[in-house]
Amino acid sequence: MHETTASILQALKEAGYKFTGKRRAVVDLFVENRDRYFSAKEVYDHVSQIYPSVSFDTIYRTLGILVEQNVIEPMEFADDRARYRLQCARGHHHHLVCLRCGASIPIEECPIDRIRQQVPNFHIADHRLEIYGYCQRCAQEGGERLERGQT
Amino acid sequence: MHETTASILQALKEAGYKFTGKRRAVVDLFVENRDRYFSAKEVYDHVSQIYPSVSFDTIYRTLGILVEQNVIEPMEFADDRARYRLQCARGHHHHLVCLRCGASIPIEECPIDRIRQQVPNFHIADHRLEIYGYCQRCAQEGGERLERGQT
DNA sequence: TCTCAAATCAGAACGATTCCGATTTGGGTT
């Protein structure tokens, strides 16, 4: 979908949003870490390195705009904090999410069609499939028992 | 697993927990609505009809004990409120959850084995599959556009 | 440059959940 910071900025502009340094900082973070999920706090920490006075309000507002513009996609981890990652180009799919490094690995498999066939009387409106675990690298590096729920 | 309020109370007793009227009220709600999910607030509302002075602390503590004792199982809906329902007897499985009435309908299908085979290098630790929609009855009754996020 | 809606800030507000210190109570023991 969006490949570069520039194309995203262009899209925002066409949608009537202004472009600011803080927004660039947010977009950059996602573009430069294409496969990672970031929590609002992580985004805040990144931006505040460049703009120490940035507020959470600005972070959340920017994230909201980026979600609305399909630049990033939100996902709720099991720890009650929303995370975001750059929207994937391809269509509907799910991810393997590393509990340690936050990497997300897309997978093709989606069980919803099979399930839909099995329950013709239930009108399926939506679904979420989230798969947690450890990527190859993180599984090797000792302390793999971080579990969900850290920064 | 647990079929009656009495058998649940017995299990709690054996685990060293005292039995109180408030706990009975909580257990009753789940037993008498075997297929429904309830939010903490809904449980609170139910109990406070009988014990007007009950506190949220008591509700959450009781829910915690019941989860720990495998009497009820928690599920996070997409609206950021935890819901609970009586633990199903059978093993691992997923549910269709009605966004309108809260009913949950167990299904056999679980895609995790298939996915595990496809990604041998990723150590899958956990997964969540949540399917939202409208049960047959609720789909028929007009206003089916309640979406997620009401009481 | 001028203008003004959009963006930003600091801090208050919010809602679900948890914690805390003080008080009450279930239920086993006399």
Place this chain on the structure above:
DNA sequence: AACCCAAATCGGAATCGTTCTGATTTGAGA
């Protein structure tokens, strides 16, 4: 039936992620 004490409860404060508010600043088109 009275005693005891850990468990349970209460009310209210605290926490945490997120959102709102009111005042101030700023991007970018005229």
